[in-house]
Amino acid sequence: MTFPADLKYTSDHEWVRIDQDIVTVGITSYAAELLGDVVYIEIPPPGTRVAKDSPCGEIESTKAVSDIFSPVDGVIVEVNELATTDPSIVNRDPYDQGWLYRATLESITSLLSPSQYAALTGDPA
Amino acid sequence: MSSSLTTEPSNELRRSPLHDLHRSLGASFTEFAGWWMPLRYRSEIEEHHAVRRAAGIFDLSHMGEVEVFGSRAGEALDRSVVGAPSRLDVGQARYTMICDDSAGVVDDLVIYRLSNERFLVVPNAANTSIVARVLNEQAGKAAVVEDTTSSWALIALQGPESSTIMNSVTSYPLNTLSYYSVVFARIAATNVLLARTGYTGEDGFEIYCRPSDARAIWMRIAERGTSLGLRPAGLACRDTLRLEAGMPLYGSELTRDVNPVDAGLGRLVVPDKPGGFVGDEALAVQQTDKSRRVLVGLTGQGRRSPRCGYRLFDVESAQEVGRITSGALSPTLGHPIAMAYVNRELSTPGTQLVADVRGEGQTVVVTRTPFYRRPPVPETSTAVDPGGQA
Numbered sequence: 001m002t003f004p005a006d007l008k009y010t011s012d013h014e015w016v017r018i019d020q021d022i023v024t025v026g027i028t029s030y031a032a033e034l035l036g037d038v039v040y041i042e043i044p045p046p047g048t049r050v051a052k053d054s055p056c057g058e059i060e061s062t063k064a065v066s067d068i069f070s071p072v073d074g075v076i077v078e079v080n081e082l083a084t085t086d087p088s089i090v091n092r093d094p095y096d097q098g099w100l101y102r103a104t105l106e107s108i109t110s111l112l113s114p115s116q117y118a119a120l121t122g123d124p125a
Numbered sequence: 126m127s128s129s130l131t132t133e134p135s136n137e138l139r140r141s142p143l144h145d146l147h148r149s150l151g152a153s154f155t156e157f158a159g160w161w162m163p164l165r166y167r168s169e170i171e172e173h174h175a176v177r178r179a180a181g182i183f184d185l186s187h188m189g190e191v192e193v194f195g196s197r198a199g200e201a202l203d204r205s206v207v208g209a210p211s212r213l214d215v216g217q218a219r220y221t222m223i224c225d226d227s228a229g230v231v232d233d234l235v236i237y238r239l240s241n242e243r244f245l246v247v248p249n250a251a252n253t254s255i256v257a258r259v260l261n262e263q264a265g266k267a268a269v270v271e272d273t274t275s276s277w278a279l280i281a282l283q284g285p286e287s288s289t290i291m292n293s294v295t296s297y298p299l300n301t302l303s304y305y306s307v308v309f310a311r312i313a314a315t316n317v318l319l320a321r322t323g324y325t326g327e328d329g330f331e332i333y334c335r336p337s338d339a340r341a342i343w344m345r346i347a348e349r350g351t352s353l354g355l356r357p358a359g360l361a362c363r364d365t366l367r368l369e370a371g372m373p374l375y376g377s378e379l380t381r382d383v384n385p386v387d388a389g390l391g392r393l394v395v396p397d398k399p400g401g402f403v404g405d406e407a408l409a410v411q412q413t414d415k416s417r418r419v420l421v422g423l424t425g426q427g428r429r430s431p432r433c434g435y436r437l438f439d440v441e442s443a444q445e446v447g448r449i450t451s452g453a454l455s456p457t458l459g460h461p462i463a464m465a466y467v468n469r470e471l472s473t474p475g476t477q478l479v480a481d482v483r484g485e486g487q488t489v490v491v492t493r494t495p496f497y498r499r500p501p502v503p504e505t506s507t508a509v510d511p512g513g514q515a
Contacts, residue, residue: 033153036361037170039454040428058483060429062169062361062453065483087428091168 001030001121002114004095009117010109012053012069015095018105023072026099027059027090030121035061038087043068043101048076052109057100059090071111074104141186142278142336143343150357158250160187162360169361173456176325176366177497179354180284182346183363185331186339189253190277191246193260195268198244202236204402205263207385209395213238218305218322221393222385223259224404228411229381230388232256233373235322237307245307245318245333247279249375259403278339282346283329283358283366285499290350291330294342295319304328313338313345324363326370327499365453368462371422371494377433377450378420378464386412387466388420389494418447418466422494423478425487430454430461431480437465437489438479446471449480455496462496463489 007015013031017024032038040060050056055067056076079101083089090098112120138161141147147154147163155164163184165172175181193202199211208221215238223231232252237245248256257272264270282291288299297310297319307320318333334342347355364374373379373388385393386408394408411417425431431452439446452463463480471478476491 036153036165037168039170042429062365062456065432088168088170 001033001118003028003030003117005114007095007114008111009114009120010069010071010111011120012071014069014071016071016108016111017099018108021105022077022102023074023105023108024099024102025068025071026094027068028117029094032091032094032098035059035064035066037062038090041068041084041087041090041100043079043084044076046076046078050074050076050103052107059087059100068100070103071109072103072105073107076101076103078102139187141184142339143184143186143280146340146343147184147357152357152359155360157187157360160250162187163357165359165361166357169359169365170456172356172358173362173365175354175356176284176327176358176362177457177499178285179356180282180286180290180329180350181325181356181358181362182343182350183281183283183358183360184339184343185279185281186277186336187250188274188279189246189248189250189256190273190279190333191248191253191257191260192271192273193244193246193264193268194242194271195264196242197267198242198264198269199238200400201260201264201268201270202244202246203398204400205260206234206236207394207402207404207408208236209398210236210238210244215240216306216308218307218320220305222379222390223256224384224402224408225381226404226407227381228384228404228407230375230379230383230385231259231381233375233379237318237320239307239318252375263403276335277333278336280332280334280339280343280346281323281325281329282332282350282355283323283325283327284355285327286350286353286355287327287329290346290353290355291319293349294345313341315341317342324370324372325366326372326495326497327366362456364451365456368451368453368464369455369457369495369497371464371496373420373464374451383420383466384408384411387417415469417469419469419472420450420464421467421472422492422496423449423452423463423465423480423489424458424492424496425461425463425480425489427461427487428454429482429485429487431463431482431487431489435483436481437467438481438486439471440477440479440488446478457497461487461489462492464494467491
């Protein structure tokens with residue numbers, strides 16, 4: 001499994017795109033595959049304060065419920081309504097149309113490079 | 126995302142004879158009762174829809190097989206299970222249960238009568254050893270009991286197109302094979318046991334074959350079925366299919382804490398057997414106890430389903446009244462469905478309850494099962510669906 005080179009990753013199986021003081025967050029293709037078909041996503045509305053490494057939402061598949069963690073201290077500025085209304089987009093296109101939310105970046109958790117994350121998933125980098 | 130997810134199998138796990146084929150099909154695997162089995166190939170929701178709309182092919186080689194031989198094999202089985210296998214005709218199958226002395230369910234299983242003196246018992250994978258032990262105890266010297274699980278592979282073909290597909294791979298006249306019956310037949314130049322049984326709520330077949338023949342049979346069915354919409358289907362969709370069909374799962378709805386009547390399957394119990402059966406006295410006492418919880422179906426709204434272990438509350442008193450045993454967003458119906466044990470006075474269809482869905486109260490309504498019933502097809506048997514097993 002390959003992971004886009006222009007993104008950073010967390011040990012919680014999320015990807016992060018940093019654009020100055022805003023981060024875009026989604027789950028990785030590895031996580032999407034392990035979850036199976038995603039049927040429900042809950043993310044708090046814009047304006048909600050989120051805390052680094054703490055749960056800020058949940059993602060539910062046919063078989064399992066998982067927390068979505070925030071990689072940053074900050075405030076949610078945008079939620080991907082396509083993902084919350086049609087959660088299967090996360091399985092089909094996790095890195096592009098399947099992004100979950102954007103938040104302001106005040107402080108950020110330690111991030112992994114694509115090869116570091118690949119190693120975490122057990123794939124040879 | 127939780128980081129406890131893993132794809133690493135333990136080497137202790139048993140593999141199906143079709144394991145390499147599943148890998149080549151891109152399956153994701155899961156541990157199930159000591160086996161490493163296909164969970165899904167691509168999307169479990171698409172696999173679910175394929176079984177409802179066309180057909181799915183499943184590898185169920187993890188299921189146990191225990192054979193009982195001898196002129197008194199039927200009597201031994203009658204003492205072991207709540208039903209009366211001795212009364213089956215050759216070629217008939219029956220869904221039944223084994224109870225313990227307290228009438229708790231030890232396993233649910235299907236029994237096929239293969240000849241006058243040979244029965245095939247199919248327990249859940251996790252319960253094969255205990256079922257073999259109970260049957261041995263009850264058989265004594267009257268019958269021979271043998272765990273033949275490693276001698277059999279099991280492939281299921283399920284869905285509205287399954288009889289068309291099966292017709293193209295066997296010369297056996299399927300119009301004479303009614304629901305819950307079994308015959309010896311030939312598929313892909315191999316000898317198989319062909320049963321019209323399943324655990325999806327659809328018409329379908331289960332093919333018991335030699336492990337070394339499983340690949341040829343699977344490939345032949347796939348070759349003939351793919352153009353009709355057949356897909357390989359994993360255990361993930363098997364669970365949502367059986368739940369929609371209102372079929373209990375051992376370990377979820379069925380445990381030693383419940384008896385067959387609690388689970389709504391009192392019709393399986395044959396009380397007038399001359400030798401009785403394990404648990405019969407306890408069951409007779411428990412059947413008059415109106416304080417016991419009973420299994421009900423529940424439907425919810427939205428897309429967020431109550432799941433196994435979630436608590437249920439009475440709307441008015443806010444008292445806890447039960448726990449969810451299984452729950453999922455129904456792929457076919459588009460809303461949450463679940464099963465739970467609740468106090469008898471709350472078991473009437475239409476009763477509203479509140480499920481605690483991770484801290485949020487969700488109104489659920491007691492609903493008759495099955496949640497989904499397949500549209501009637503004239504040429505299939507009209508036999509009442511006897512339930513199923515995992």
